[in-house]
Amino acid sequence: MSVLMLRPAREDDIRTLAVLNRQLLDDEGHPTDIAIPELIERHRVWLSTKEWHQDILEIEGHVVGYIVHALNPYPLDPAIPERFVRQFFIDRAYRRQGLGRDAFDLFMETRVAPGGRVTLDVLESNPGGQAFWASVGCRPFFHRMELTRPAD
Ligand SMILES: CC(C)(COP(=O)(O)OP(=O)(O)OC[C@H]1O[C@@H](n2cnc3c(N)ncnc32)[C@H](O)[C@@H]1OP(=O)(O)O)[C@@H](O)C(=O)NCCC(=O)NCCS
Incomplete structure (x- = not known):
């Protein structure tokens, strides 16, 4: 039986993270046109500063997705640790097989404190x-609204 693993990303994962991040942005309809070289730099900075935790999802050594997350320094309730998921991605070739659900279960078990909030x-x-x-x-908690002031 193939086992899904979650492990911290390493230097040699940076390019893969950048490529998958670009796919994530396309798949979710994000308006940014940020390119792979800039994404490589972003993931490299996160790896060195540890500002964001980057976890690779693997099956038998093969990358099937990734998760970027961090503890929220400003939680809703200071007594409840809160982890913010910034990026969550399953490779297109592996979708709708229950991997996303399994990955989220694994994430909750191994990266979120008991009683913690995501x-x-x-x-x-x-x-x-x-x-x-x-x-x-x-469940939906709030709607983030936006408006851009026109350029002069
Ligand atoms: C969203 C995503 C992580 C789901 O991964 P996945 O491995 O396909 O998810 P699962 O197979 O575990 O799906 C679990 C359930 O979620 C729901 N679901 C998943 N993808 C769906 C879709 N595209 N449309 C409708 N329901 C969906 C279904 O109820 C599904 O159960 P079912 O297949 O029995 O109907 C993946 O499609 C992805 O990486 N998308 C691009 C990035 C993204 O949108 N990330 C999350 C937003 S921040």
Whole structure:
């Protein structure tokens, strides 16, 4: 039986993380056109500063996805540790086989303290992502609104 593993990313994962991050942005309909070289730099900085934890999802040594997350320094309730999931991605070739659900279970068991809370943002342009998070038990908590002041 193949076993899903979650392990911290290493230097030699940086390029893979950048490529998968670009796919994630495309899949969720994110408006940014950030390119692979800039994403490589971003993931490299996160690896060295540890500002964001980067975990690789693997099956028998093969990368099937990744998760980027960090403890929120400003939790809703200071008594409840809160972990923010910034990026959660399953490779396109492995979707709709229950891997995302298994990965989230593994993440909750190994990266979230008992009694801890998880928060995340999901784009309005990503109904599949919204359905996924609802299916693993997440519920909407607030709507983030935006407006850009026109350039002069
Ligand atoms: C969202 C994502 C992580 C789901 O991964 P996955 O491995 O396909 O998810 P699972 O197979 O575990 O799906 C579990 C359930 O979630 C729901 N679900 C998952 N993807 C869905 C989709 N595209 N549309 C509707 N429901 C979906 C279903 O209820 C599914 O159960 P089912 O297959 O029995 O119907 C993956 O599609 C992905 O990486 N997307 C691009 C990045 C992204 O959107 N990340 C999350 C937003 S921040």
